[in-house]
Amino acid sequence: MCGRTACALAPDDVIKACSYKDRHGKYKQPSWIDAPGGQQYSPAHNVAPGAFTPVLLSAKHLSTKTAHPASPGGVSDRVVMPMKWGLVPPWHQGDPFKVPYETNNCRAEGMLEKKTYKVPLMRGNRCIILADGFFEWKSSKDGKQPYYFYFPQDHLKSCSVKNEVFESPNEKIVKTEKVQNMRVIYEDKKAFDSDLLLKDHSNEVYLKASDCKSYPVSPENNKIMTKACLELKREVDYTGDKSFNSKWCSEQDRCGDSWINTCIDNTSISQKCFVKQEACEGSWTDIDIKTKNETGFEVGEAVITSWKGHRLLTMAGVFDVWKADENAPPLYSYSVITVSSSRDMDWCHHRMPAILSTEEEVQNWLDFSSLPLSKAALLIKPKICLTHHAVSKQVNNSRYQAEDSVKPVQIGQQIATPGSKLMQQWLQSASPGKRKSQDSGVQKAFKAGGNLSQGSVAKKKKEKGGESLMMKWLKSGSPVKKT
Amino acid sequence: MFEARLVQGSLWKKLLDSIKDLLNEAIFDCSSTGITLQAMDSSHVSLVSISMNSDGFDTYRCDRNLSMGIHLPSLSKIMKCAGNDDIITMKATDDADTVSLVFESPNNEKVSDYEMKLIDLDTEHLGIPETEYSCVVKMPSAEFQRICRDLSQLGDSVVIACTKEGVKFSASGELGTGNIKLCQSASTDKEEESVVVDMNEAVCLTFALRYLNFFAKATPLSTQVQLSMSKDVPLVVEYKISELGFLRFYLAPKIEDNDGDN
Numbered sequence: 001m002c003g004r005t006a007c008a009l010a011p012d013d014v015i016k017a018c019s020y021k022d023r024h025g026k027y028k029q030p031s032w033i034d035a036p037g038g039q040q041y042s043p044a045h046n047v048a049p050g051a052f053t054p055v056l057l058s059a060k061h062l063s064t065k066t067a068h069p070a071s072p073g074g075v076s077d078r079v080v081m082p083m084k085w086g087l088v089p090p091w092h093q094g095d096p097f098k099v100p101y102e103t104n105n106c107r108a109e110g111m112l113e114k115k116t117y118k119v120p121l122m123r124g125n126r127c128i129i130l131a132d133g134f135f136e137w138k139s140s141k142d143g144k145q146p147y148y149f150y151f152p153q154d155h156l157k158s159c160s161v162k163n164e165v166f167e168s169p170n171e172k173i174v175k176t177e178k179v180q181n182m183r184v185i186y187e188d189k190k191a192f193d194s195d196l197l198l199k200d201h202s203n204e205v206y207l208k209a210s211d212c213k214s215y216p217v218s219p220e221n222n223k224i225m226t227k228a229c230l231e232l233k234r235e236v237d238y239t240g241d242k243s244f245n246s247k248w249c250s251e252q253d254r255c256g257d258s259w260i261n262t263c264i265d266n267t268s269i270s271q272k273c274f275v276k277q278e279a280c281e282g283s284w285t286d287i288d289i290k291t292k293n294e295t296g297f298e299v300g301e302a303v304i305t306s307w308k309g310h311r312l313l314t315m316a317g318v319f320d321v322w323k324a325d326e327n328a329p330p331l332y333s334y335s336v337i338t339v340s341s342s343r344d345m346d347w348c349h350h351r352m353p354a355i356l357s358t359e360e361e362v363q364n365w366l367d368f369s370s371l372p373l374s375k376a377a378l379l380i381k382p383k384i385c386l387t388h389h390a391v392s393k394q395v396n397n398s399r400y401q402a403e404d405s406v407k408p409v410q411i412g413q414q415i416a417t418p419g420s421k422l423m424q425q426w427l428q429s430a431s432p433g434k435r436k437s438q439d440s441g442v443q444k445a446f447k448a449g450g451n452l453s454q455g456s457v458a459k460k461k462k463e464k465g466g467e468s469l470m471m472k473w474l475k476s477g478s479p480v481k482k483t
Numbered sequence: 484m485f486e487a488r489l490v491q492g493s494l495w496k497k498l499l500d501s502i503k504d505l506l507n508e509a510i511f512d513c514s515s516t517g518i519t520l521q522a523m524d525s526s527h528v529s530l531v532s533i534s535m536n537s538d539g540f541d542t543y544r545c546d547r548n549l550s551m552g553i554h555l556p557s558l559s560k561i562m563k564c565a566g567n568d569d570i571i572t573m574k575a576t577d578d579a580d581t582v583s584l585v586f587e588s589p590n591n592e593k594v595s596d597y598e599m600k601l602i603d604l605d606t607e608h609l610g611i612p613e614t615e616y617s618c619v620v621k622m623p624s625a626e627f628q629r630i631c632r633d634l635s636q637l638g639d640s641v642v643i644a645c646t647k648e649g650v651k652f653s654a655s656g657e658l659g660t661g662n663i664k665l666c667q668s669a670s671t672d673k674e675e676e677s678v679v680v681d682m683n684e685a686v687c688l689t690f691a692l693r694y695l696n697f698f699a700k701a702t703p704l705s706t707q708v709q710l711s712m713s714k715d716v717p718l719v720v721e722y723k724i725s726e727l728g729f730l731r732f733y734l735a736p737k738i739e740d741n742d743g744d745n
Binding site: 429 | 717736
């Protein structure tokens with residue numbers, strides 16, 4: 001089953017995250033199309049069926065009727081459109097939100113037999129449901145514990161980004177090649193200017209320093225970056241190459257929270273370099289590089305199109321179109337196809353959504369005109385491609401929308417209450433010597449408990465009342481020993 | 484080799500029944516002097532301590548100290564398979580990953596043999612501080628169970644106030660308040676029905692009834708229960724297990740401004 005997802009990217013970022021290489025190796029972005037009925041997709045960390053969420057589909061489904069804006073890099077053959085989660089079959093009458101049976105999920109085993117799904121599938125209504133991840137619950141006697149499943153986000157950890165090389169400022173060529181990979185590691189912003197260490201031969205630049213925690217993506221940061229660019233430009237200079245391109249990745253040591261990838265394009269022709277940083281919330285920075293020639297006209301423009309942010313989960317789905325009456329705008333709605341769980345997920349639940357884990361699979365599933373359903377159906381199978389972590393039980397309520405819905409929590413770790421603290425303190429006051437080795441064990445356990453409780457949710461406010469009393473009691477020396 | 488034979492097998496049954504809801508798993512430490520168990524509940528607010536003396540068993544043998552990690556609900560299930568009059572023998576080899584339980588009916592007509600898997604548990608040995616208590620109340624265990632049950636109708640927590648005259652349990656909640664006062668029994672013809680208060684200093688403490696109700700599940704073990712209290716240290720609720728030893732529950736008092744989480 002798949003009954004709850006998270007999808008928190010803004011429409012613009014969703015299409016960026018769906019950028020793909022077309023047959024000619026060109027990066028393309030799907031275009032965004034609003035739902036014909038005007039329903040809005042609202043990014044959320046806790047999405048339940050009934051909501052409109054972005055769905056990737058082939059543009060062929062719409063091309064005749066809807067003109068869609070050309071995306072950067074030419075007309076795309078894919079579009080993203082918000083659709084209602086929960087398929088409404090065309091023959092349904094009445095309120096589309098009151099379909100008498102559940103259509104949030106479509107069991108892969110029966111999708112080619114059940115009329116609700118067979119008909120749209122035969123018509124080629126295959127789509128990809130986009131989400132940051134999905135939630136699944138594991139039931140135990142202590143209630144249901146939600147887990148968040150998503151694609152491993154390994155690429156966020158490494159900064160090896162392919163370089164886009166602009167061979168000539170007059171040509172709009174995007175070529176992927178490894179050229180000069182430069183890496184800037186900030187360690188201190190103060191020492192930024194003075195301590196510029198350059199290891200030219202290895203093409204690695206280390207800016208020595210000590211603190212990079214406070215590096216928000218801010219205008220100030222931009223300035224610093226630019227300054228560094230200029231600095232570097234002077235240092236490196238142009239060593240005879242007709243064009244010299246470099247990419248900087250500035251890395252923040254904080255868990256890839258906010259990466260800034262900045263590209264500077266130094267050309268021997270144009271000495272000007274424009275660095276435009278577009279910071280988007282969370283994890284991702286997109287950069288447009290504009291090169292200007294001597295006359296100042298903008299001649300080349302390119303977009304770095306490989307997405308560096310959160311890799312969106314791509315789940316196979318089936319959609320259908322429903323109309324209230326002849327003239328009403330069509331309502332697009334979808335079902336997530338589910339399969340029995342792969343062995344890395346069956347500990348949690350016996351069903352999982354059908355994940356399409358590679359670009360090729362995505363393409364094949366979408367391309368209904370070239371790949372017949374019989375073959376496409378083979379793509380639907382359990383896969384081992386997800387990672388997961390436990391999340392707060394607050395997610396159980398679909399109205400809970402806070403950002404920490406997707407944040408990992410420690411489960412089974414009790415929240416330190418005044419009572420448990422008192423108990424621990426009292427136990428630690430056990431006469432030393434008698435149980436020395438054991439005491440240290442207790443202490444350790446206590447410390448661990450204390451640390452872990454920091455990460456757990458909804459703890460703070462309760463502790464205050466008891467804490468001062470506890471502190472007083474502790475300072476007064478353990479009453480245990482006073483007699 | 485470990486082997487402990489207890490003719491009064493029902494004690495094992497009662498013991499397991501009284502802790503299986505509070506603890507999920509625990510380590511039974513077996514040594515030549517007897518069996519001990521110490522464990523905290525999952526919220527770390529209460530602690531269970533069991534001590535069973537080797538002398539209390541009919542035969543007892545423990546060549547090497549042995550720690551058995553036991554999933555208590557499982558052991559409780561197996562103990563339920565024993566009749567009330569059965570003789571229960573617990574056996575384990577020194578490096579075993581299972582413990583075996585033999586139930587013999589009194590006339591030796593039936594012998595059942597169960598083997599249960601042990602689990603790996605992190606040993607978190609706890610030292611229990613020796614504490615002098617301001618008030619020690621002895622009262623019939625059934626009475627204590629009744630009071631806890633009755634007062635939990637009214638509220639989540641009980642205030643136990645102990646003075647020379649006796650001990651007062653009070654609870655309050657949305658529907659009102661309730662007070663139960665027990666006086667020291669003047670004449671003590673029947674020891675098991677007496678209420679005895681031994682007091683150095685009056686105390687008044689608040690406890691979560693949820694836990695006291697868990698503790699009161701041990702009532703069948705003993706006719707009397709002993710409550711020991713001091714300000715700002717955990718309450719001790721002790722049940723004697725005939726000649727074998729004791730079962731003690733420790734519960735941290737509620738601290739003001741704490742809204743019923745413990």
